Amino acid sequence: MENKDFHIPVLVDEVISFLASVSEGLLVDCTVGMGGHSEAILERYKGIKIVAVDRDSEALAIAKERLLGFAPRCWFVKNNYREIDIFLSQLNISKVDAVLVDLGISSLQITKPERGFSIRYDGPLDMRMDFETGIPLWEILSHLSRSQIQNIISLYGEENKSDKIASLIYLERHKIKTTGDLKQIVEKAIGYQRRKIHPATRVFQAFRIFINQELDSLNVFLSKLIGHINSHGKIIIISYHSLEDRLIKNYFKEMELKGLGKVLTPKVIKPGRKEILMNPRARSAKMRVLEVV
Ligand SMILES: C[S@@+](CC[C@H](N)C(=O)[O-])C[C@H]1O[C@@H](n2cnc3c(N)ncnc32)[C@H](O)[C@@H]1O
Structure with missing residues (x-):
């Protein structure tokens, strides 16, 4: 194809x-x-x-x-x-x-693991649409406060468990480098049940909207x-x-x-x-x- x-x-x-x-x-x-x-x-x-x-x-x-x-x-x-x-x-x-x-x-963007947008394929947690400027998400993540992380997830992800997710992301922020790392943290924070839409979908959407302004x-x-x-x-x-x-x-x-x-x-x-x-x-x-x- x-x-x-x-x-x-x-x-x-x-x-x-x-x-x-x-x-x-x-x-x-x-x-x-x-x-x-x-x-x-x-x-x-x-x-x-x-x-x-x-x-x-x-x-x-x-x-x-x-x-x-x-x-x-x-x-x-x-x-x-x-x-x-x-x-x-x-x-x-x-x-x-x-x-x-x-x-x-x-x-x-969503199907190339190296672009870092995908929940399905593991890759560096980048998420920049314009990958020639700025810095990738994994680098920004380690500079965000717990409340900033929660605001992003709640506002852009419209996620009602933003509190639990943000706490765990904040705790692990220096270790999160890949899409797989972020996906696992969300699963750990709010549990994983097999559903049509993965529980981390809203979190990925939120960070994407945030990093690309x-x-x-x-x-x-x-x-x-x-x-x-x-x-x-x-x-x-x-x-x-x-x-x-x-x-x-x-x-x-x-x-x-x-x-x-x-x-x-x-x-x-x-x-x-x-x-x-x-x-x-x-x-x-x-x-x-x-x-x-
Ligand atoms: C849904 S896709 C567009 C698909 C396109 N209409 C097609 O039929 O192939 C959205 C595109 O918008 C681009 N994009 C998003 N925000 C942008 C912005 N602020 N300035 C320029 N391009 C942007 C993304 O990089 C992506 O390629």
Whole structure:
């Protein structure tokens, strides 16, 4: 199997249909990942052009190769999407017709043990999406206080046993070096029963959101966004965490109240049963769309 086969784009038909009105325009795919959404969009709309962004250079390289056939219609940028003002100005672009953000992690990140995101495969506890900057999680962990650890697990993991888990992580923090170490500590703290979802899943999600400052990036991005979209342009955001979805929902409401946008998804869009069966990763996806007016 090739790398590109690993990631199935979520809600891709819905994304395509919302883009019909900007089918000749310029779109920023803020989280191109392995290029699944971008490929479908470029194939469907022959007039669309894409600025493809990701902070993960490994993902970006795969997307570049995958989208080679569309080369004259694609530009690739390795950056955090929160820097949208900077990379657009470097490309001499002031406004675009659509942005797509598909938050969370890609299958590439979750299936490569050496990236340190995975509960299933043992590897160094890294978890950086941009592994070329910053320091890995195992190194940061040893500098966190017990209450910081608990806050992370409770807020980003929405884990109600955060107290027990944080105490044990704090106690063992200097020994935790791998994903396997962290998984075992969680099992020891709250017990392990065979369930559909491993008990450490929420803890892994929490540390991933923390180390990559995911909510902070989303906040900064939203604060800059509206000025970069042409009128009748579309903002499409797919999220997988209730805190992210709340930020997006409130931002869209605020834009509508200010007369700057119209919410096209009064009821949030979620994948149907068939999509979830084919792609279990889609189960927590929520998509919201705003039209700029
Ligand atoms: C769910 S995957 C995207 C999958 C993609 N839509 C596809 O169909 O292949 C999310 C991607 O967003 C990237 N990402 C997450 N936060 C980012 C940020 N703040 N800036 C840029 N890229 C980010 C991750 O590195 C990952 O590759």
